[in-house]
Amino acid sequence: MPTSTESEAARKFGFTHGQVIQEFYYDEDVDMALRESIEALTGEELADEEFSDTTDAAMIWWRSEDADEDDLVDLLMDASANLDDGGDIWVMTPKAGRSGHVAVADVEDAATTAGMHASASVDAAKDWIAMRLVVRAPGV
Structure with missing residues (x-):
């Protein structure tokens, strides 16, 4: 059973009852x-x-050993394929100093290449930080 601190972290993502998260x-x-x-x-x-x-x-x-930035671009495109309009992608990476840490700039670069941009970050868990990516509006 999640503690109140863990439940608070889950709420930071903006998820609500009935949503499907992939x-x-x-x-x-x-x-x-x-x-x-x-x-x-x-x-x-x-x-x-x-x-x-x-x-x-x-x-x-996503961890540094998972693959390179181009693979993250492909994964972001795959993740966005099922998203309802207005849906967000959250990229969870190990925090600085943790095994598998990924630089924020690497995630931001992959997001830009995939037609997205970072709009927020959340201290998601003890060892994980999350970056919220949204799809860029056409012409932006």
Whole structure:
């Protein structure tokens, strides 16, 4: 059961009850308490990478060893494919000093290449920071 601090972190993402959140690059190092608090808040299990229906948001767990910036661009494009209009992508990266840390600039560069921009960051969990990416409006 998530603690009140973990539930508060889940609320920072702006998720609401009934939303479907698709998760990418799940691995054994993800923050399970945060995942559980998101599921408790939305009332839905996180959808896996194979989910092909419309989603309200996407959450990507990204580490430096996962691949290079071009691969993140591809993943951002894949994650946006199922998003309902106005849906956000949250890129979770290990915090500075943690194994697998990714520079903010690397995520921002990948987002720009994918036609997105970073609009916020959240101290998501003990070892993870999250960057909110939104799709750029045409002509921007």
